[in-house]
Amino acid sequence: MCKNKFLLLSLIITGSIVTSCKKELDRFPIATIAPQTFFKTEKDLELFTNGFYGYIPSAQTIMEGDGQSDNQETVPRNRVVEGAHLIPSTDSRWSTNSSLSWGYLRNINYFLENYSKADAPDAAKNHHAGIARFFRAWFYYDMVARFGDVPWYSKTMSSEDTEQFNRPRDPRTLVMDSVLADLNFAVANLRTTTPLWTIHKYVALAFKARICLFEGTWRKYRQLADADKFLTQAKEAAKELIDANKYTLYTTGNPDVDYYNLFQMDAISTSEVILAREYRTDLNIMHSVTADINGGYGWAYTKSLINSYLMKDGSRFTDKPGYATMTYMQEFANRDPRLLQTSVNPFYKRFNPSNITGPKVSPNPRIGGANPTGYAQIKFYQDDPNKVIYGQSDNDAPIIRYAEALLIYAEARAELGELTQADLDLTVNKLRARAGMPALTMAVSLDPVLAAQYPNVSGPMKNIVLEIRRERRVELVSENLRYLDLMRWKVGALLAEVFKGAYFPGLGEYDLNLDGSPEYAIVTAQPTNPTLALLMLLLIQTYFCLMGIPAI
């Protein structure tokens, strides 16, 4: 008996020790931040909003983004332009954890659920909420532009919220109204001066103008409701930005280099650029765009883009007799100076990466190869031998700049049928002046080439709408805007056209850089001892679509 009692007693004692001390076992993280201890000060809010900036596109995305448009032909071919985009099983824009997708939205919504706990002045709290809502608006704008209708979420969900996360898409009208509400909050509450390249009131205004112009034109060209509401919002946002007198176009008064320099300087102009993604050698945050342009993977501008540049005197290249059969060696003469600062051309010379102490040379385009059309990009190219190396470029990526705000204002006014010569002088003609080009007037004649490209433009201001589109294409080329321009104008068919390259009349030898000796030959069979690079032209079929949502 004695032993049974002992056994029972010991079981009771040990059992009670284990179970009664459950609380005593509490252990809390010692190296991470508990939510209860955060959101106390404005500094906490700032720490959290810092995490939103990862959404800002990289230099590659901006500077190489026109690969998915009719501005560029790429190697390998862009799947969307080719019409071969299939719904992928995973899409970085539609995934759980991607920094560009729903995980990003959840982070913003989590902040918006918690920021008001901070012990800070309302203005400070609202400023940070403004940053969060600005990025949420940007996120949803990207989602709507890519997928159309998407579900709108303004709260975080738990794994039990089955009904919420299995909800169908919301109509784009609902989503875009919410986007507009976010933008209005941001504009109303963001501070006007903040540290360099952070979000402030004017960034929000510029984005509001961009997003509302997108939505207004998308609806107008699809006969959807409330197109004018968004066009008006776009117009007003752009005008408020212009009237604030915070920004001016970058210029040193030298139209032959200003445009080029704006995009290749180490530190981009803060007078023109409203938001940029900064790159700096001393912080070891650099990109590879110069190396990409110089390197093996490649792309080049299409003939259709090159043709859209006017002559230096303001007349149209496409009005010149025989323009269609003008060769690479001829077509760059007396053109809009921005053309010579955007594409490789016979007059362009740069450091020879394989002999940097030697004279600058003409980089012959690798036609048919890395530069399929012949018109290799030089916008954003840093002509510095140290920056041609992969991962060594440090020019900042312009995310949105004043030039675009001017073009938004002009386009919105024109689409609303309200545009005046004064508006043109305030906007497009400022860009023309910086580029050394004559002014655009309301009386400009209708361009049949543009009219054919954009057949759905109508109304009394058709001529001027088309010219504003030309100006926009030229000024903002390679800034990752063209694809969505085509989408909102409902001219995706332009992607299905055969992309053309430089014109060559036939077999023979060609002196591309006009130095007196030929660099290229077009031949029918490979010579046994070729002395010149071989040339071929690519013809590519293309079309477009909205993106499908992956199954999960």
Add this chain to the structure above:
Amino acid sequence: MNNKLRGFVSYTFRNITGNNQDNYIPIFYQTADETRTIQDGRSGIGVGSNQTIQKVLNAYMEYEQTLAAKHYLKVMAGIGSERYHTESNSIFRNDLINTGTPTLQLALDPNSSFTSDGGEYALNSAYSRINYTYDNKYLLELNARMDATSRFPVNDRVGYFPSVSAGWRISEEGFFSGLKSVINDAKFRFSYGSLGNQDVSYYEYIASLRSEGKIGNIIGGTHPPAVYAPGLVSSSLTWEKQNSKNLGIDLALLKNRLSTSFDYYIRDIKDMLTVPQQLPAVLGTAPPLTNAADLRTKGWEMTLTWNDKFNVAGSPLSYNFRFVLSDNQTTITKFNNPNGLIKDWYVGKKVGEIWGMIGDGFFTSDEDVANHADQSELDGYYGFQAGDPKYVDLNGDGKINIGKQTLTDHGDLTIIGNNTPRYTFGFNTSVAWKGFDVSIFLQGVGKRDYWPGDRTGYFWGQYFAPWEQVYKHVIDNVWTPENPDAYFPRFAGWRVGDFGLDAWRDMGVVQTRYLQNGAYMRIKNLTLGYNLPAEIINKLGLKQVRLYLSGENIGEINKTKFKVLDPEALTSSSWGTGKAYPFQRTYSAGLNITF
């Protein structure tokens, strides 16, 4: 009558501290034209320290009694407690003034980086055991333990884990005496028991804000740190239990020369701590780890040992061998997967299942492509032509596809194999005679399927990426109109591994043609030895002199195609399976002298 009561207390205090320093030195190199010197990397110094404190207390009492010679009883009960704390800190600073004096203070970078980590856990336990033996024939053991851990929420902390095992030595029974000359010893064993698993991170149930250090953007002229929303945690999280039933028999036969044992077991894992079913992406974060699954494993294990010696040429030759063979298979018995997604676990799924298409060789011509079911949903970059893989239209709908990848709609997918190693075996034997000895150890897997994986460049060569090495097994086996029976299809880059995970495009389609037989056998060790006779070495004043030759991993039977992958090293990494440090063939010869 004699009995004993004993008590034991042990307390362990462990304090482990460590310091480390890393120095970074940049490498300079010249461009091919020797016009520029480029610096790769930056100089820097990292200094770190870490400390771990572990306190373990164990106290138990034991009571032992033998009654009337035939009854033996032992009772034990105790408590234990463990407290664990670990932390580490490190500082890193770039741009040393002089790489010869790497010191934090003598570096220039104004942005030093700091990292800290740490965690704690606590565990309390109580346990008891009763052993009872009657007449050395009947054996019984009862175990009970209770554990409480800090890793689970306060109401889910305690787990109870009882177990019982019983043995019957039938060979000791009177009725067995007639058999005892043949079966020298026989014992039946049975056990039923429960074990707990708390293998989750220290704070799995607590939501913490995440900080990943500096952001990648430059804002305000610097790149500041940021804090991010916590992931989801489960409101209830508790012990995973493994309940095992085991039935075994041990036999010794033929004058104890042959001994064998056989076990059959069923292991049920209840409330497995695992990631639950996938949820829609719009949730924005991974679903939290929960007690999401039940699994059942059925298996068996067999051991055969033989020991004997006899005389050869007047000297004893002793030899033995041992053979072990085992097998098991696991089935999912509970998992919430309402849509029946085949990528996830579902009830009835066998762990290791490989879903894929049935390969039907290559297309022979464009007409063949046109006449075959439409494969365009599986297109990669090049469309389908002669020389491209062709698949069987299992559901006969005129299209080759993967459906919705669910149990009800899986298109032309079917289960084509299972990557669980089956029939794993080991065999060793040794023979000794007159100072000579030989031993050999073999090991292997009897049955296994293996899919190379779409990033396994070692296997796919240029089909994976044009920049892969040019492998002979690829180059020699490429389809051409002249070589229509080749193993690999029409030659092109980016045909596999370039479409993202689980993409089912082009050669990324899992299919029978490239499914590998992962069965193998390897000679892990072979040793030849000779001990010099005692009478010779004693004269030299030595105790033992041994000469030997030994080889490790000296040969194998590898059933994978072209034998480019090692079936024993199929570990996965982001660059596919098989990119593991290879097993080395090692040969050694030696001389051991004992004085």
